[in-house]
Amino acid sequence: MTAATRGKVCVVGGGIAGLATAALLAQDGWDVELLEQHAELGGRAGSWSAEGFRFDTGPSWYLMPDVFEHFFALMGTSAAEQLDLRLLDPGYRVFFEGHEQPLEVSAVRAENVARFEALEPGAGQALEAYLDSADEAYAMAVDHFLYTSFEEFTSLASRRVLLKGRRLAPLLLKSLESFVAARFDDPRIRQVLGYPAVFLGSSPDRVPALYHLMSRMDLADGVLYPQGGFSTLVDAVAGLAREAGATLRTQVEVTAVLTEPPTRRGARATVRGVSCRDASGQERVVEADVVVGSCDLHHLETRMLPAELQTYPERWWARRDPGPGAVLVMLGVRGELPELAHHTMFFTRDWAANFDDVFDARQVPDPASSYVCRPSATDPSVAPQGHENLFVLVPVPADVALGHGGVDGSGDAAVEQVADAAVAQVAAWAGVPDLADRVVVRRTVGPADFAADLNAWSGGALGPGHVLTQSAFFRAGNASTKVDGLLYAGSSTIPGIGLPMCLISAELVLKRLRGDRSTGRVAAPITKEAAR
Incomplete structure (x- = not known):
């Protein structure tokens, strides 16, 4: 479409990719309406609070700062204006099984x-x-x-x-x-x-x-951290989308992508909008010239489209790698934990067996490598005074059968067992023998939660893994081959998983709608005057 024919865009999903897509397209002159099924925006980049603790429930690493900076520049602002970024030093600390001394990675090359x-x-x-x-x-x-x-x-x-x-x-x-x-x-x-x-x-x-x-x-x-947590990034992108004119609606579940049949033989169907259901159960139709699916691609393709219009049907997914699942453990801990850096890794000795268990044998490794984020080392706002905030991630198979998590040990047995082992590992390796006794808040999340809450394919925690056959042009494309006007953004599609890739995926939607087939970045800033 040319600038003169810009019309209505409906973005499905309010994660970082959907919000960035809404912001860029609204800034480019489109009439944008975003629909998010949950009460809060953010998707995988969510947040959970309890008893004075605030936990990021998803991304916790701010890497590739040039990608963030470019996105903000497109919107006529900067990372410095939108976020309070702190350089972490050490960037992270690593404990190795069989070695007493950890390794610290510095902010200086x-x-x-x-x-x-x-x-x-x-x-x-x-x-x-x-x-x-x-x-x-x-x-x-x-x-x-x-x-x-x-x-x-x-x-x-x-x-x-x-x-x-x-x-x-x-x-x-x-x-x-x-x-x-x-x-x-x-x-x-x-x-x-x-x-x-x-x-x-x-x-x-x-x-x-x-x-x-x-x-x-x-x-x-070097590794950066946005003070206040990653919800501040979500808030910043959502705010820019609204300022650009996008409408962001929550508690609206999209149930189907609506299409018009082809008008001539050999032509493709054309998108005409989506059907959705609000919190009260009321059904309605949102008409649109373009629909951008920034939710899980497997869910959109196999649940929101009829079989004959699916670019990526179940048989396509059957040959793909969903990446790892994860057990997340959010802990509010009494007292200080200087033994842990802002980011701390725990690597098992049998590295290969650990990954083989996750990706081949599809069983929980024992022992398992893990990652711990202690944002309270940098940010006093995430925990009450005199307490620490810990976010623990244990890679496990992407298998919903492992079950759901819960609060205070109420999750399914397999998930809570993984969590208990991770807490014990941190206590033993980092030298905090009373760690479990000092926990005052605990919540776990399992692969079944990723599937139920985010419609994540196979309960995966991140998105399809970047093996060779799922990287670059081998990855799922960002446009339907069966329905004109149906585009994709987010971790399921190009260029891949992670916050920076999701921001780039939003820009790729903008480029596709502009007819821009270059390999470079869009010139910043985007101005509505230029779009018109």
């Missing part, structure tokens, strides 16, 4: 080089080369692979990509695990460099080596 060198002679110089390669790979990704819908493949045939081809091809054909192992011997270093695969919903032996670019974000760029 040179310090990380020195720490790696102390673990393994020669590792410092190897890390410098590794991070230089990560810088190059990241620049390549931003310029050619992240900000494109792959509607045409001229981007892959550009002179620069072809010149880099000899280095790019091996990064796609070998695993991150083998790429790291060829450069470092110390298992602790290998684990630190392999762990970013978990952010990608996979494991180091399953993601392409190209994703070593992730290490530049924590080892060179």
Whole structure:
């Protein structure tokens, strides 16, 4: 559509991708209405409060700050104007099974080089080369692979990509695990460099080596935190969407995508809006020229469309990897916990078996590696004075049969057992023997909760994992091939999972509606005057 024919857009889902899509399209001159089934916006980036504690229930890492900055610039503002960002130092702390001393990752690249060198002679110089390669790979990704819908493949045939081809091809054909192992011997270093695969919903032996670019974000760029928690990011994006003119409605469940049949043989159906149900149970139709599904793609395709109009039917999903599930444990703890950094990892010795259990055997690892966020180390607003806020994440299979979580141990037995083991692990490895006795608030979340609350395919915690066959142009596209005007955003589609990728997915919707097939970022800021 041209600027002169912009019309009505209905965005399904009020997570960060849906909110960003609503903001960008409203800023570009569209009439936007967003529908969210829950009472609160945010989706996976949710929030839960109890007894003076406030927990982020989803994303807790602020990485790729340039992506956030670009999004805010498109909206005519900046991250500094919208958020109170703090640089974490250490960026995170890692406890390794069988080693008494943890490793701290600094906010300064040179310090990380020195720490790696102390673990393994020669590792410092190897890390410098590794991070230089990560810088190059990241620049390549931003310029050619992240900000494109792959509607045409001229981007892959550009002179620069072809010149880099000899280095790019091996990064796609070998695993991150083998790429790291060829450069470092110390298992602790290998684990630190392999762990970013978990952010990608996979494991180091399953993601392409190209994703070593992730290490530049924590080892060179530093890790940030928005004071007040990630709900402040949700609030900021929602506020910008409203300022741009978007209407954001909560407690409205979309039940079907409505279409018009093709007008001639060989043509495709055309979207005409959605049917939905509000909190009172009243049914209504929202007419729209464009529908953007930013909810779980499996749910939209297999539940909101008839079989003949599904681009991604059940048989397509049967051949795909849902990524990991997770057991989340939110703990309010009496007293201080200086043994833990803002971000702390607990890595088991048998690294490969841990991932095999999650992705192949589809059983809960024992022992399991885990991640703990202690935002109260940085942000006094998330816990009462004299208390700490802990968010624990244990990767498990994406399997709804593991069950639901609950408050104060009321969740299903398998979920509570995982939570108990994680608390015991933190207590033993970090040297906090009375941790369990100091817990005053506890809530767990299991894979069945992700499925029930977020319609997450298979109960996955993040979205489809970034194995090679689910990365870049192999990932689900952001437009229906059966229904004109039906587009997609969010972690299920390109470019992938995580907050930065969701922001980019929103920009890809904007580019597709503009007919922009370039591989670069949209020029900032977007102005309604220019759109008209």
